[in-house]
Amino acid sequence: MPLDIPKEETQSFSEIHGIAGLSKPDSPALGKELLGKEFHELAGKWRSETRILSSVSAKIFNPHYQRIIGMGRPALPFIFAELRDRGGFWYWALECICGENPAAESETLPDAKRVWLEYARRHGYL
């Protein structure tokens, strides 16, 4: 008897990643490139929608930010590069993905940024 697989579980790679016309990448480099593209699209939308806001809730619960968290560890190199080059309120996402917060004792934003970037270098993300 054939398996009755729900439609949502038969999505193609291109459907999942919202990139029309592409089949599953056959190389890690292409996969990373596509991931980077997705990350930068989401990060751009997140910044555009939240950069003039003060509410931390509005920033971290923004759907694009949440999707970046959902990308998990593969997103970390992109998040750290973004933090290094442009700053931003990435600390919630980093703690969610990494499962730890090396900057827990930081009192200031510049110090938290410094600690997280050291963490990134130590773990090979930068």
Added chain:
Amino acid sequence: MTAGEIEEYFPAIKGRFEITSEPDEEYNCIAWSVNDTKQWWWPTPPGQKKWPGKYWPPGIPHDETLEAFTALYECLSFGICSDRGFEPEYDKIAIYADLNGVVTHAARWWQEDRGWSSKLGEENDICHHVLESLEGPAYGSVFQIMRRARALR
């Protein structure tokens, strides 16, 4: 942000503002309203961890409500007033909120400012001629004006 980008967020502001600082993610509009450029003043709702560099005065409810922000400014010696105009010897605050009464922004008019002054989130400070310039989908409307005698700073 560029002037054009600011005008995209706030269509009513076109031609009636000037950029007065570079972007700076260390402080926000509430911090700027009390002249703090080193911390991000915002409440931490239940379930959220304290953010690095974030500050909220002890004893003030951790709510994004008009009541909580009124209490914040009252503890800094501001009192409610109705006059949006410049008054000698007074610093002023204008609190913006959305239709649900959730506070979104605060502008200041301190004695040394040339007009209403606002920090746009992580972005620039601007000086804008009227409070209505920032009203709209992003910040809602001005809900309250408060003032403090300059001598009480």
